[in-house]
Amino acid sequence: MNGFRDDVILLVDDDRGHARLIEKHLARMGVMQHVIWLDNGRRALDFIFEEGEFDGVKTLRPCLVIADLNMPELGGVHVLSRLKGDERTSSIAVVILTTSDNPAEIEACHELGCDAFLRKPMDSDGFVLVAERIVSLIGDGTISAGE
Structure with a gap:
């Protein structure tokens, strides 16, 4: 799909089942990056x-x-804020997933520099659409999956 095979995608979600669905569908759609799952934002920031x-x-x-x-x-x-607020990591693309449709949360994420804000689906089939959206964002250059 793209030439950035050595990069990794960090998937941060406390629901391992949701993370597995996203990872599975990204792989099926040809995403070549290795996906690393971490279960909370603290561990993600520690990793990065x-x-x-x-x-x-x-x-x-x-x-x-x-x-x-x-x-x-x-x-x-908090992950978004820290990444976008640090010059070493501000270029890392960040996609926020949530079940929330709170306009204030959406606005706050966009103000902090989130590259995409996607609704987390309620059923497993909906995760195909989430993965498709992420792949399309990579494909059209909205988010950069590698430097």
């Missing part, structure tokens, strides 16, 4: 900035972060 449990561990820089908005410990808005 090589802090906490990842201190001293050389991690791969994600080309794309797909984060659930509402998670225990640290949610997607």
Whole structure:
């Protein structure tokens, strides 16, 4: 699909089932990046900035972060804010997933620089549409899956 095989996609969601569905459908659609799943925003930031449990561990820089908005410990808005607020990571594409349709949350994410805000589906078939949307965003250049 694209030439960025060495990059990784970081999928941050406290619901492992949802994460597996997204990962499966991205792979079926030809996304070649390895998908790394982490269950909360704190672990995601530790991974990206090589802090906490990842201190001293050389991690791969994600080309794309797909984060659930509402998670225990640290949610997607905090991940988005930290990534876009740091010059080392501000170019990483961030897609926020949520079941919320709260206009204030959507606006806040866009103001912080989120590349896309997608509704999390209520059924497994809906995750095909989410994966298709992510792939189309990569394909049309809306989000960059690699540098």
